[in-house]
Structures are given as structure tokens and as C-alpha cells.
Amino acid sequence: MPDSNNGDREPTGWFSRIKQDVISSTDARLLGFLRFLGLLYGPIARRLPIDQAFKRALQYRLPAHVGWGHALGGITYLLFIFMVITGVLLSFYYRPSVQEAYPSIQYIVSRIPFGWMLRDVHVWSASLLIVAGVAHLLRVFFSGAYKPPRETNWVIGLLLILTFVAFGATGYLLPWDQWAYWTTAEVVSTVEGFPLVGGFVASMIKGDEFISGATLSRFFALHVIILPWVSLGLLILHFALVRTHGVAPPAEPSSPGEGIPFWPNHLVRTFSIGVLLLAAVISLAALFPRPVGEPADPYVVPDALVSTWVVVDVSLALIRYLGTWGLVLFSLLAVILFFLPLFDRKPETDWRKRPIATSLAALYLVGFLLAWAAGARLESVPPSAALRPEVEERALPPEAGAETGSAEGDEAAETPGEAEPVDSVPAEAEPDEAEPEPGSEGL
Amino acid sequence: MSWAPRIRSALLFVAIAGLPSSANGQERTDREIVRQLGAAGSQYGCVICHKDKRRAFAEGAHANRGIVCHDCHGGDPEAVEKEPGHAAPFIGVPTKLETVRICGDCHSDPNQMRPFGLPADQGAELRTSRHGELLFYRDDQNAPTCTDCHDSHTIRPPEDARSDVHPLNIMGTCVACHDDEEMMAGYELPTGQGEVYRASAHGIGLYEHFNFAAPTCISCHGSHSALPASTTQVADVCSQCHALVGQAFYAGPHGPATRAGQMPGCLACHSNHGTELVPVEAIEAVCSGCHEDAESDAAAMGTDIQTLLMRAEGNIHSAEEAIHELGAAGRETDDARFRQRAALTDFHRMGPAQHSLDVQALEDLGRRVSSVSANIRNQAEVAAEQRWEHTLLLAPTWFLALAAIFLAYLRLRQTKREA
Numbered sequence: 095m096p097d098s099n100n101g102d103r104e105p106t107g108w109f110s111r112i113k114q115d116v117i118s119s120t121d122a123r124l125l126g127f128l129r130f131l132g133l134l135y136g137p138i139a140r141r142l143p144i145d146q147a148f149k150r151a152l153q154y155r156l157p158a159h160v161g162w163g164h165a166l167g168g169i170t171y172l173l174f175i176f177m178v179i180t181g182v183l184l185s186f187y188y189r190p191s192v193q194e195a196y197p198s199i200q201y202i203v204s205r206i207p208f209g210w211m212l213r214d215v216h217v218w219s220a221s222l223l224i225v226a227g228v229a230h231l232l233r234v235f236f237s238g239a240y241k242p243p244r245e246t247n248w249v250i251g252l253l254l255i256l257t258f259v260a261f262g263a264t265g266y267l268l269p270w271d272q273w274a275y276w277t278t279a280e281v282v283s284t285v286e287g288f289p290l291v292g293g294f295v296a297s298m299i300k301g302d303e304f305i306s307g308a309t310l311s312r313f314f315a316l317h318v319i320i321l322p323w324v325s326l327g328l329l330i331l332h333f334a335l336v337r338t339h340g341v342a343p344p345a346e347p348s349s350p351g352e353g354i355p356f357w358p359n360h361l362v363r364t365f366s367i368g369v370l371l372l373a374a375v376i377s378l379a380a381l382f383p384r385p386v387g388e389p390a391d392p393y394v395v396p397d398a399l400v401s402t403w404v405v406v407d408v409s410l411a412l413i414r415y416l417g418t419w420g421l422v423l424f425s426l427l428a429v430i431l432f433f434l435p436l437f438d439r440k441p442e443t444d445w446r447k448r449p450i451a452t453s454l455a456a457l458y459l460v461g462f463l464l465a466w467a468a469g470a471r472l473e474s475v476p477p478s479a480a481l482r483p484e485v486e487e488r489a490l491p492p493e494a495g496a497e498t499g500s501a502e503g504d505e506a507a508e509t510p511g512e513a514e515p516v517d518s519v520p521a522e523a524e525p526d527e528a529e530p531e532p533g534s535e536g537l
Numbered sequence: 538m539s540w541a542p543r544i545r546s547a548l549l550f551v552a553i554a555g556l557p558s559s560a561n562g563q564e565r566t567d568r569e570i571v572r573q574l575g576a577a578g579s580q581y582g583c584v585i586c587h588k589d590k591r592r593a594f595a596e597g598a599h600a601n602r603g604i605v606c607h608d609c610h611g612g613d614p615e616a617v618e619k620e621p622g623h624a625a626p627f628i629g630v631p632t633k634l635e636t637v638r639i640c641g642d643c644h645s646d647p648n649q650m651r652p653f654g655l656p657a658d659q660g661a662e663l664r665t666s667r668h669g670e671l672l673f674y675r676d677d678q679n680a681p682t683c684t685d686c687h688d689s690h691t692i693r694p695p696e697d698a699r700s701d702v703h704p705l706n707i708m709g710t711c712v713a714c715h716d717d718e719e720m721m722a723g724y725e726l727p728t729g730q731g732e733v734y735r736a737s738a739h740g741i742g743l744y745e746h747f748n749f750a751a752p753t754c755i756s757c758h759g760s761h762s763a764l765p766a767s768t769t770q771v772a773d774v775c776s777q778c779h780a781l782v783g784q785a786f787y788a789g790p791h792g793p794a795t796r797a798g799q800m801p802g803c804l805a806c807h808s809n810h811g812t813e814l815v816p817v818e819a820i821e822a823v824c825s826g827c828h829e830d831a832e833s834d835a836a837a838m839g840t841d842i843q844t845l846l847m848r849a850e851g852n853i854h855s856a857e858e859a860i861h862e863l864g865a866a867g868r869e870t871d872d873a874r875f876r877q878r879a880a881l882t883d884f885h886r887m888g889p890a891q892h893s894l895d896v897q898a899l900e901d902l903g904r905r906v907s908s909v910s911a912n913i914r915n916q917a918e919v920a921a922e923q924r925w926e927h928t929l930l931l932a933p934t935w936f937l938a939l940a941a942i943f944l945a946y947l948r949l950r951q952t953k954r955e956a
Contacts, residue, residue, distance in 0.1 A: 203867030204920075210867070210927065358952050366945045373938035380927040385865035 122147035132171060132333040135356045152357035159344040160354060165367050166230035172368050173223040174258070174325070176375060180216040181318070188268065190314035192307040195270035196389045203386060214379030220262050221404045222375065227255045228462065235431075235455050238443025239342035245435035247335040250328055252432050257325045262403050264317040267310060271387035272396040277406055279305050280413065287418035304392060342443075399472070407469030408462060415468060424465075427458050582616045583607065593690040598697075609639050633672055633682035637663065640683045662761035679720055686710050702760075704743060704753050708734060711754045730810045737812040752778065769795060771809070772802035785893035800827070817846045820891075841896050849884050849903045852910035856880060859910075859917035866920040873913045880909035 122142040128134045129151075136154025138147045187206060189198040202209040231251065234240055240248035267278045282305065286296035301308035354360060388396065399410075412420040431454060438451050445452045583606040584591040594600055607614045610629060616622035623629070631639055641660040643649050650657045663669040663683075671680035686702060693700035701710045712731035714720060721728050734740045734754070742751035757774050758765060766774045772795050776783020786792050786803075795802040806823050807813055815823050824839025825831065856877045864870045883905045890898050 197869070200867050200869050204869065211930075358948050362945045362949050366942045369938045369941045369945075373934050376934050377931050380931055383924070383927075386867040388864065 117143055117145045120144040125151065129337065130330045130333055132168075132329075132336070135337075135360075137337075152355075152361070154356045155353040156356060156360055157341050157343070158353045160341055160360065162363070163233050164341065165364060166226060166233050168364050169367060169371060170223060170226040170230050171329075172371055173219045173226055173375075174329075176215060176219040176372070177223065177261070178322075180212045180219070183212050184216060185318055190268065190310055192270065192310060192390075195268060195310060199269045199271070199386060210383060211376065211379055214383045215375050217384045217403075218375050218378040218382075220265065222371075223258055224255075224262065224404045227258055228459075231255065232455065232459060234342075236445040236452070237342065237344070238445065238448070240435045241342075241441060241443060242435070242439055244335070244339050244342060245439075247332060247339070248435050249432065250332050250335065254325065254328045254332060257321055257328060259405055261317060261321050261325070262405050264313040264321065266403055266406065267305070267313045268317065269386070270310060270390045272390055272394070273387040273399050275305060275390035275392070276396055277399055277410070278309075281406070281409055284409070284413045284418055284421060288422060306392070404466055407472075408465040409469070410472055411465040411469030414472065424458075424461060427454065427461070430454060431458060581605070582614050582618075582622045583610075583612070585617060586619065590690050593688075597688070597690060597692040598694050599692055633678065633680070634676075636682045636684050637672070659761040662759070666759065666761060666763045667765075668763055679714070679723070681714065685714075702755075704749050704751075707753045707755055708740075733808070733810040737810060738814055739812050750778075768801045768804075769798050770802075771795075771804055775803045779889075781889035782892050785889045785891075785895075789893035789895065791892070791894070817843065817850055820846065838894060838896060842891050842894070842899060845896070845899045845903045846887060846891065849887055849906045852903075852906050853877075853881060853884050856910040856913045859913045862917040863913075863920055866917075866924060868916070868920050873916060876909045877913060880906045883909075 120143070121140065122138045122144060123140050124144065125134055125138060125147050129138070134151040135156070136151050138150055142150065184202060187198055187202045187209070189195060199213070202213055204210075206212070234248065234251065263278075263281070267274050282296050282299055285299065286292050288295065299309070299312075300306070301312050388394075409421065412424055416423075434451060434454070438448065440448075442448060587606070590606070594606075605614065606612075609631070610627070611625075612623050612627040612629075613621055616624070628635065628639075637660060644655070645657050645660045647657040664673055668680050671677035672682060688701060693703075695702045695704075697703060698705065700706065708731050715726070716728050716731055718728050735744060739751045739753075742748040743753065755763070756778075772783060772786055772792065776786070786795075791800060791802075791805070794800045805827065806815055820843035821836075821839045824842075825836055828835035828839065830836060856873075860870050860873050860877060863873055883902045887899055887902045887906075890902060
């Protein structure tokens, strides 16, 4: 280590001495992880002492056009951090089994100090995460930031969104209440209707003939073991590529300048947004807590569903109003957008000069918003509830059996008393016939 | 007739009856069967002409009991032509009275009925009934005989859902005659009881909930001993099922009055076939139907009972809502549900208890319901209060957040000034 780093004065206090030791003996390699996670900007020489590396990272200058719109990615990331922290704390108490899942949620909400806040911040962050993620995606799309050389990062970003959706989908079942159970049942049964692969995928998701303890176990494993590792890998790749390629240039080149410093301008902005976001999420959690439904019961279809996750709202609306094919086509549109950078390789980044790409994205955005609005209003019983009315709508026995018997007997026999017996078993509709096709309810 | 041909005939008949008989699935026609039997040197003559009766009889309970046509109708079953076949002793189509005798030959014999667990007193019961009175003593041909309710050839046991006397079908069997206005006018009997019954609590229980414990016509009137209960007997009939209600009823002032024939028992408030459940809010009005003086003690008692029951009902609903609120707030509800069930039991005990007109007993039960309900309600209110307290957290949260943002703003402003 250079001697100059030790300073002119010898530290006197024990704390100062320890601090000085840490600074002088630790180099910038330790900051690599923070840089990978997007918490520090700028290239840093490896063998720098850590205090100098910090200073250099803070002095890094971002392009001048970086503004509030560029904070959307940071907001998404911040929400993900909220999810991780609250999720880890929830996992201290949550027990993933059919018998214990529901009581453990009750325990968290009613017995653990601030347990209600952990749960509802987790729930609200899950919804806001998707909204912020889609907003970030749109900002990147319309500013043409997905164009080469950043096309790989576009794909990784989309994979991250998909991972977040998978997080939500697997987490949605975990409370094991009626709403969670039947919403999952409906979505899985829709997946079952997907052409070619639907049946296989659905059976892999369920792990059983129906949504059961096996499904709960695999959803929990995916939610807390597999998906976190996948998302961590994707996040590191995402940030590494952001560092590699830098922030995308603006559509209309601005006058060359020195840009804005990471500290204090960008970091203070990010801090403000983070604080605001945390306050907003806590407020939503306190004002609009997710109610706990009745315990999951595969034999009882609930009278109403309460959806609390934006993806469920969108999916349910597509399923109910457009059927399985609606969901398939909407997913197909997402796939087209996914691979768009492979075909749209012109350097043009102004959205007004990219009509096809802009139309596709606008279509997806409008569809998403409409489906979200429609889905949030559903609050209804899933089509699978049609299993139940076969009991309610069972035909009453024929009016006063003798009336039927005598009428038929008069026609069939010479004398009423000697009529051949009529096997008057009430004809009931076959359950299979009575059950409407999924999605037909809303058409 | 000696025993040998009789046994042979019975075996042949059972063999024929056991062959496939449905028109669609039939592999051989009846004519082919008869031809085959003739070729084998044996025949059962009746089925040559009366094959439709054979088919009907084969579906009934008697087909497998060794009973054949000539046991009831006489004649010579070995004859293959009508005239010798119908030779004496030939009964043909029995009269109504002959039917009772023919059926009674077996069904009044305890020794024959014992293996099947059937009573042997239906004939005697029929004789004591209104139907029997008309049939035996007035030779009234409108009066039903055995085959009018049980069919003549396809006689199925009551537990067979296709039987005319199955609980789901018995009402239809009765109203076949009792809805005939012309016929009933001769006996000064009203019609339409079937429809009223179908809409009653009993009818709904039977036809909508398939509750076979629900009474049918014969549960109150008797089957073979069919007779309407007299005014003084109604409460006894009802209390066969509504035992606690009956007990309370006779413990109160209305019971002795019913025994004395001063009031029509249960029918004073509930109708006979309609069996309406008097809504809680209509109790006072029902009481005033007899106790017209609104100032009387009896009318005041009606008001008190209605008030107590309405209050208890409200408490039960309130407890249910509170449990729902507790559940939605993530509270454990097992204990509250258990207590609410206990309160519900007390509330249901108020139903029978009101028939004794014991206001004190009702007040005691009502207090227990109220106490449990208040306790559960209190739990829900505590939960709601705690939930409201969560919102108090917003004040420090937003104070800190805005303070932090303000400081950040100051820092940014300072940076701009320095720049």
C-alpha cells in the first residue's frame, strides 16, 4: 500500500484505528459485487484502496440526458429489494404445507409485531414491481434503447420481468386461502388449454391431478429457492451489461457536455424516489391490506374472488373475455416484442419513425391496461364454479308422479291399473355437458 | 293341483321371467321363448296371450318369490288355449275386495311375511282406515284397494325409487285421487293438498334437499290406516318428529287447551299441509289472530316473544359478520366459531322453547346468545381498532419521508449553486 494512504496523523482512538486499518488494507475488488448489483457506477481500478474507489465511483459522471425517466429501472430494482427483505422475514414464520400454510399466515398477520406490514408490503410491492417493470420496459422500448449493441440486455430485461411474473404466480398460492387456491386453479386450467404443450406444462405445475399439497410444495420451492437464484443471475448480467454499454444515447443528440455527477445528483434523486416509494408502499399496506380469505377448500368454490395482483387481473380478464386463445395471442404478442431486437436492427431510435414496432408496443400497452382495468372489476366466481350449479339447478322430480304416470299409462296400456311401469328416473344433464367452456361466461 | 306341477310351473315362470325382456335388448322374442318351451314338452299357458303382464310382473318384487299368475287369477296354466285356460277355478280380474283378500292371503300371514321383515297387519289397518270403511262397508268403488297404490303386476318395494310408494312418489300416488275435484266433492274433501305440501317446509326438504327424513302424506296420515288426524291429535302427530316442540307445547297453556279441543293444536299457527315456518317478525301478528285484544296479557306475551327472538336472531347474524371480519383481518376464528355454534344451539333451543310460552326461559337463552355474540363482536372491534391503528403509522412514515426528501432537495439545490 502506498504510504500516503496512511495519512499524516496517526489515529488515536481505537475506532479510528480500526477504520484506518480497513481503509488501508481493503481494495476495490470488494466493491465488485456492489457494482454488479447496480449500487455503484463507473469503472474502478482493482488495486485502489477502498476509500479512493468509493470516491471515484461517486464522482462518475452520467450522460446529461439521464433524468427522472431513467429512474424507472431503479424503482423496479428497489421494489425487488423490498420483496427480498420482506420475503426473507416472512419465510421465518411461513410454513409451506396444506395444514400449516393458512394458520401461519394468520399468525404472521395477527401475532408477529408488524407482521401485517411485512405481508402487505410484500403484496403491494409485487404489484408495483410489475407496473414499474412494464413502465421501465416501455421507456426502453420507446427510446430505442434496445437497439444494438444493447439487444442482449433487452432480452435479459424481459427474462427478468418473466421471472418476476413467475415469482408472483408461485407466491400467489402460498397463503392457501380460497382466493389464492381458486385463482391458481383457474389460471392453471387455462394453461392446460394451451395448444400442444398445455397439458404437459399444467401437469408439471400441479404435480398432482389437482391443486394440492404437491403444488404448494413446488410453488414454494420455486418461489424461495429457484427463482431467487435465477433472478440474481439475470440481475448481475443486466447490470454488468449496463456498465459495459453505458446508458443508451438520446434519440436527438444533445450538445456534448460533461454530464451529471453520480453523487450527489443521481444518488440523491434515487434516494428521494426510494424514500417516496417506501412511504407509498407502507401507506398502501396500511390503508388497503389484502384480506385473508377462507381456508382453501378444493370442494367449495368461493362466491367471489378478490384479486390483489396485477398479473392475475390481466390474466383473468383475458381468460374470461377472450378465452384461452385471448391469453395465447396476448402472450404471442409479448413473444414478438421479446424478439423484436433481432429484426429491428436499424439505428433509428425515434419512436415516431418506427411505426411497426411502436404499433406493436402500443397494442400491447393498451391491451395490458384494458385487461388490467377489466380484470380488477371481475370479483367473480371462476368458470370452474359451474361445477356447483349442477346441484342447485337439479331438476325437481316430475310434478306429482301420478300425473306423469297416469298420462303415460293411459297411452301405453289398455287399462290404467295394468300399465307397464315407466322408468321415471329424472333425466339430468350430464355434468360434462352442463359445464360451460372456460371463458365462455363472459362472452 | 298337486305340488309337482306347481313347482314345475313356478320354475318355468321364473326361468321365463329371468330371460331378457326389454324390447331393445331382447335377443329372442316371446313367441320364440314360448315355442322353445313347447318344444321341450312344457308350457305356461298364461304368457302365451298375456305376455305384457308377464313383462310387467317380472320387474316387480314378487317375480322372484315363486308366485305365478294362477296363484292370484286362478285358471289352468297348463292349457294353451283361452277357454280351457280360463276354466274354473278362474278369477280373472279380481274385484277390489277380492284383491284385498288375495293379497291378504300372504300378507296377513305372519309366518310368510316374517322372512321379509314385513308387517302382517296391513289388511287389518286398511279395514280401520277411511279407505277401508268406504271399501268394506259401503262398497264404494272409488275407494282404493291394494293395487291402486302398489300397482297390480309391477309391485316394487317402497325403497325402490321407481315404486309408486317411494317417498318421492307417494304424494303423486295420493293426489292421483285426492286432486280429482269431482271425486273428492262426493266426500266433501278439499283438493290441492299436494301442491301446498310441495311448497311446504316438508316438501322442500324432500324434493329440494332430498331429505328422506322429511314426512310425506303417509307419515302423518298413515299408509294402510289412512285417516286424517283429529284436531286433538294433531299436536301428537307433529310431535312424533318435533319431539322437543311437542314437549314444550304441552308444558305451556296451549297444550291443555288443545287436549280439551279448544284450539287446533299446531294448526293454530302453522297450516297442516303448508307447514309454514312462522317468520320471527310475524309472531306478534300470528298471536293476534286469536288474541285479538291488543291490550291483553297474551298479546303482550306474543310481542315479548317476538322481540326476544328477533334480538337473538340479530345477535346470531352479528356474530357471523364479526367472525367474517375477524377472518378477513387474519385473526384465528376457530374459537369464535366454536362459541358462535354454541350460541346457535341456544338460538335453536329458543325455537322449541317459544311453544311453551315461557318468556323467562326464552330470556335466559336470549341472554346466552347475546353474551356470546357480544364477545365475538368485541373481538372483531378490537381487530378493527388495531387495523385503524396501523394507519397512525403513516404520520411518522410520511414525516420522515418528506423530511428526507426535503433534505435531498436542499442538497441538490446546494449542488446547483456550487456548480
